[in-house]
Amino acid sequence: MNAAARVMLAAVIAIAAVVSIATAREVRIGARAMAESDAALARKDAPAALASARDAAEAYAPASPYVRAGFARIEAIARDAEARGDERAAVSAWSAMRAAATATSGAFVSTDTWRALADDGVTRASARGAVASAEAHAPESVLRASLARDDGPSPFTLALLAGGALAFFAGAFRLAFAARDLASLRSEHVAVIAAAAGLALYVVACLRA
Secondary structure: OOHHHHHHHHHHHHHHHHHHHHHHHHHHHHHHHHHHHHHHHHOOOHHHHHHHHHHHHHOOOOOOHHHHHHHHHHHHHHHHHHHOOOHHHHHHHHHHHHHHHHHHOEOOEOOHHHHHHHHHHHHHHHHOOOOOOOOOOOOHHHHHHHHHOOOOOOHHHHHHHHHHHHHHHHHHHHHHHHOOOHHHHHHOHHHHHHHHHHHHHHHHHHHHO
């Protein structure tokens, strides 16, 4: 294997490592969120259970069971509120599902089923026209705070992701095409530093996101 091939193999391994770290982080977040939702339900704290379930639903990672579990928990909370005639709590729960589905939807992730279910739920609960009593189990202020929370990455984190990826790929491609043997590989100090620094920045950004 020549120097260029070794560099490309190292780049592939590095990318796989970054993806693995990001995936493990999301799975960990989902597991913790579902555990918190379970605990909240055990103490009959519906708003906290809903907020944690939404966190789990938004912690997307390939093959993670906690995303579906989060959506299913939100659905259960919403249907329970409807069964109790608590319109405001039901609308808030269905709205939380819709927000989570919107937040996680992307080119490779389809949440259309959950969003359609949420839209139907909001429409159905609102159409009943029953105003929640003062004894509502899910305070609207708490649920509104959960729905209004912006969990997206900050501009600084996005800049770290973009800068890290750019530096890594620039350095890796330079090494792949310029380094013909070990001697020339050792002379490419700038490219090595750029690739290493880029990878480090990307990992930091993933952990901050």
